[in-house]
Amino acid sequence: MIPLRLKIETDAIDPYVVRLRSFEGVAHDTPTLSSFDAVLGNATGESADFSGGERTLRVFGIDASDVNGDVLFVVPRRGTAHRLIRANSRHNTLLVTERCDQLCLMCSQPPKKQHVDMLPYFETAVLLSPENTTIGLSGGEPTLFKSELLEFLRRMLAARPDIDFHVLTNAQHFDRDDLAKLGELDLNRVLWGVPVYSSDPYVHDGIVAKPGAFDKVREGLSILCQAGAKIELRTVLMKPNAAGLADLAGFVTTSLPFVDKWAIMQLENIGYGRQNWDSLFFDSSRGFDTVGKALDLAISRGINAMLYNFPLCTLPPNYRPFAPSTISDWKRTYVSECAGCGLLDDCGGFFEWHPKAHGYERFGVT
Amino acid sequence: MTVWPLKFRDLPNGTLLFSDDAGGFFLGSGEFLGRYARDALSPDDLRFLRGNGHTFEREGDPDWTSFAYRWAGRQSKQQELSYLILVPTLRCNLTCGYCQVSRAPEAARGFDWSNETLNASLDFIGNLKGPDIKIEFQGGEPLLRVDLLEQIRAFTRSKFPRSQFVVCTNLQRMGEVEWAFLDQPDTFVSTSLDGNHETHTRQRTGDGLATDTFFGNMAEAVRRLGPGKVSALPTIDVERPPDFEDLVENFEHYGIQSIYLRPINHQGFARRRKNEPNAIARWNALHSDFVDFLIIRNHRTGRYVEEYYFSQCLRRFLRSGTDDHVDLRNPNFSASDYIVVDHDGQLYPTDEARMLSRIGRVDLSIGTVASGVDQKKVQLLNSASINNFDADCIHCVYQPFCGTDVVDDLSRDGHIDLIRSETWFCRRHISLFDKVVEVMTRRDDAARQSVAKWAGVPSWGDHMVPVHA
Numbered sequence: 001m002i003p004l005r006l007k008i009e010t011d012a013i014d015p016y017v018v019r020l021r022s023f024e025g026v027a028h029d030t031p032t033l034s035s036f037d038a039v040l041g042n043a044t045g046e047s048a049d050f051s052g053g054e055r056t057l058r059v060f061g062i063d064a065s066d067v068n069g070d071v072l073f074v075v076p077r078r079g080t081a082h083r084l085i086r087a088n089s090r091h092n093t094l095l096v097t098e099r100c101d102q103l104c105l106m107c108s109q110p111p112k113k114q115h116v117d118m119l120p121y122f123e124t125a126v127l128l129s130p131e132n133t134t135i136g137l138s139g140g141e142p143t144l145f146k147s148e149l150l151e152f153l154r155r156m157l158a159a160r161p162d163i164d165f166h167v168l169t170n171a172q173h174f175d176r177d178d179l180a181k182l183g184e185l186d187l188n189r190v191l192w193g194v195p196v197y198s199s200d201p202y203v204h205d206g207i208v209a210k211p212g213a214f215d216k217v218r219e220g221l222s223i224l225c226q227a228g229a230k231i232e233l234r235t236v237l238m239k240p241n242a243a244g245l246a247d248l249a250g251f252v253t254t255s256l257p258f259v260d261k262w263a264i265m266q267l268e269n270i271g272y273g274r275q276n277w278d279s280l281f282f283d284s285s286r287g288f289d290t291v292g293k294a295l296d297l298a299i300s301r302g303i304n305a306m307l308y309n310f311p312l313c314t315l316p317p318n319y320r321p322f323a324p325s326t327i328s329d330w331k332r333t334y335v336s337e338c339a340g341c342g343l344l345d346d347c348g349g350f351f352e353w354h355p356k357a358h359g360y361e362r363f364g365v366t
Numbered sequence: 367m368t369v370w371p372l373k374f375r376d377l378p379n380g381t382l383l384f385s386d387d388a389g390g391f392f393l394g395s396g397e398f399l400g401r402y403a404r405d406a407l408s409p410d411d412l413r414f415l416r417g418n419g420h421t422f423e424r425e426g427d428p429d430w431t432s433f434a435y436r437w438a439g440r441q442s443k444q445q446e447l448s449y450l451i452l453v454p455t456l457r458c459n460l461t462c463g464y465c466q467v468s469r470a471p472e473a474a475r476g477f478d479w480s481n482e483t484l485n486a487s488l489d490f491i492g493n494l495k496g497p498d499i500k501i502e503f504q505g506g507e508p509l510l511r512v513d514l515l516e517q518i519r520a521f522t523r524s525k526f527p528r529s530q531f532v533v534c535t536n537l538q539r540m541g542e543v544e545w546a547f548l549d550q551p552d553t554f555v556s557t558s559l560d561g562n563h564e565t566h567t568r569q570r571t572g573d574g575l576a577t578d579t580f581f582g583n584m585a586e587a588v589r590r591l592g593p594g595k596v597s598a599l600p601t602i603d604v605e606r607p608p609d610f611e612d613l614v615e616n617f618e619h620y621g622i623q624s625i626y627l628r629p630i631n632h633q634g635f636a637r638r639r640k641n642e643p644n645a646i647a648r649w650n651a652l653h654s655d656f657v658d659f660l661i662i663r664n665h666r667t668g669r670y671v672e673e674y675y676f677s678q679c680l681r682r683f684l685r686s687g688t689d690d691h692v693d694l695r696n697p698n699f700s701a702s703d704y705i706v707v708d709h710d711g712q713l714y715p716t717d718e719a720r721m722l723s724r725i726g727r728v729d730l731s732i733g734t735v736a737s738g739v740d741q742k743k744v745q746l747l748n749s750a751s752i753n754n755f756d757a758d759c760i761h762c763v764y765q766p767f768c769g770t771d772v773v774d775d776l777s778r779d780g781h782i783d784l785i786r787s788e789t790w791f792c793r794r795h796i797s798l799f800d801k802v803v804e805v806m807t808r809r810d811d812a813a814r815q816s817v818a819k820w821a822g823v824p825s826w827g828d829h830m831v832p833v834h835a
Binding site: 199218219221222225226246250251253254255256257258292293295296297299300301302316318319322 | 390417418419427428429431432435436439684685686687818821822823824825826827829830832
């Protein structure tokens with residue numbers, strides 16, 4: 001696993017954002033340095049010293065050549081730094097808040113009550129990001145701070161025309177008054193990831209533990225549609241919603257035809273997903289019928305439907321082209337049975353934290 | 367709750383097909399139709415209609431918005447002009463009996479682009495917006511003027527790095543210059559392959575040895591350029607169709623799995639032949655038989671050959687946005703995304719319009735390449751290039767999936783204010799969509815496997831067609 005939180009020492013007192021420049025493996029001219037850059041000085045096997053501005057920073061447990069261009073949020077008091085942006089990764093996500101108004105049965109990032117406004121630091125981080133990347137904005141529920149979020153997006157989209165955003169939101173908080181603000185954004189560069197778990201309001205509301213959530217998410221999606229936003233619909237497959245997946249597909253084709261993508265996702269064994277694993281994990285290798293029917297219907301009606309986080313061998317061969325490798329590099333692993341598998345190059349494998357007893361009855365290419 | 371208007375059609379099995387203006391569809395019973403007509407829908411009816419996207423509560427609510435979105439998706443969008451069909455020469459080295467395009471003898475003079483037309487064409491291309499430009503060389507036989515083709519291609523490449531070229535050639539007389547022109551990554555070949563040796567000889571070359579030469583060149587084209595670079599169309603004489611197995615085998619032999627059966631066209635030289643009134647019924651029967659033949663054959667071989675136009679209709683039935691076939695979309699505005707430049711520099715909205723003008727039936731030119739597009743004439747054509755308000759189409763269950771072809775109507779009937787259901791276009795497409803519905807609702811493995819492949823989905827079954835009792 002790639003560490004996202006690093007041990008540090010610094011002479012600074014207040015938290016700050018810094019970009020590391022190690023220049024290792026950089027063949028050409030030294031890029032222009034900004035006041036947010038810290039340049040590698042000495043490095044040992046255990047730590048690397050960076051200096052820039054009036055601060056010094058010692059980072060432990062990293063290979064200095066792996067962090068060139070990374071943007072850190074340094075918290076001197078705690079002796080830690082968060083890697084907000086990893087320059088080599090396509091999967092950088094910023095947590096706008098840890099508060100949430102839903103309490104999903106399988107939440108991978110269970111919410112907390114307290115909120116620290118990180119957006120000013122994130123602005124700096126985005127400005128220091130490498131070119132042509134996509135940055136995720138997540139939570140908690142980022143639209144609990146909707147006006148701050150939309151303003152952040154407006155400023156960042158204008159300041160960095162090369163950067164796209166992927167916002168994960170439950171779409172509970174949009175109203176018609178937001179259309180004007182959404183209209184100010186370059187919406188071609190923002191993908192809104194919105195979860196819908198069932199076309200049965202009772203099932204959806206039960207999964208997110210919020211009465212009325214289904215009606216709200218429909219309204220929110222409808223407003224995003226009217227704004228011309230790009231939407232990625234996200235459905236985590238679980239025991240409570242598996243039987244209704246084909247009905248959900250019908251609902252998507254008739255009621256949410258405007259989504260750009262529909263991701264049907266296998267469960268992640270983390271957060272509440274781990275606590276509730278036995279009551280939630282749905283063995284799609286045995287009960288594939290419901291998944292297959294949903295996919296058939298959605299694709300036939302022009303919905304760009306995909307299976308995320310499904311090991312390829314657990315799918316019938318004709319469905320594998322619809323299951324791209326989606327588990328981020330720093331979260332991915334394979335099990336011992338995967339050794340020598342011919343599908344390995346195209347397969348996303350498992351989340352690092354997936355149980356060793358993986359739960360798929362039909363596993364391995366036969 | 368408001369129910370959007372439904373249209374319906376009897377199916378041979380006693381059920382009915384229903385559709386709305388946004389292309390939502392389902393199978394239902396006569397009893398349901400009775401309740402719908404009497405405004406006596408049951409709670410169960412309303413639950414089904416709501417679930418299948420046919421209702422709304424208030425203007426602007428999520429159901430209304432999604433319906434509006436689906437309706438809008440069914441209309442083809444006006445696009446930037448990005449596709450030119452160029453006819454640098456009308457001369458040809460074949461004299462096919464059905465020639466679509468009114469050709470000129472190979473040795474004739476005055477049927478090639480003049481220098482002025484070449485320069486005007488280059489200017490015309492230079493003024494396109496890009497960045498993706500497609501140029502199709504038609505004729506005549508365009509490879510008789512490789513020199514003109516070279517100039518067009520070199521200029522287009524220099525202006526638009528992502529350009530593509532298609533040469534519609536008979537592959538009859540190929541030398542090193544011709545092969546060198548074709549053998550480029552951005553250049554594709556489209557040719558005619560009329561089924562088997564006998565049919566190809568009868569309809570095109572008139573000479574078995576010439577057919578041998580063509581077949582040799584076809585094999586060489588696939589070998590040199592790769593199978594994905596060569597496409598072919600069979601033109602079918604409904605009175606003497608080729609043996610289906612021969613035809614499909616021959617196409618597969620050249621690595622082609624998508625076959626577009628084209629009826630001999632009612633224009634150009636083909637029009638001079640006797641026009642048999644029942645030709646359309648016979649064509650429809652032949653086409654339907656061919657689809658059934660493919661289903662059985664695909665099931666047997668495990669290889670999935672499609673009839674291109676049938677697949678296009680199937681996909682249009684199922685989903686919006688399948689507007690890439692210029693003969694089947696609605697509205698079908700002229701000179702919107704593509705235009706034809708004839709050998710004399712005249713502009714036409716379609717290749718058919720060019721032929722129709724050439725035989726003197728009606729002048730459908732819409733300007734010249736030097737002076738530009740005559741927008742007044744384009745608007746006149748466009749006013750009839752939409753089926754949404756046609757007095758007959760508005761009652762048709764297939765309207766959202768269908769298209770419109772004003773040039774075809776003019777060519778066959780001389781005017782456009784027709785009883786739609788009597789036109790060739792309408793009769794052909796009613797039959798095609800009937801076939802789509804028949805094949806979609808078949809329950810045998812053979813049909814389901816072919817439909818799945820043609821529709822581009824992993825599997826097909828009962829869950830793919832909504833049914834309300």
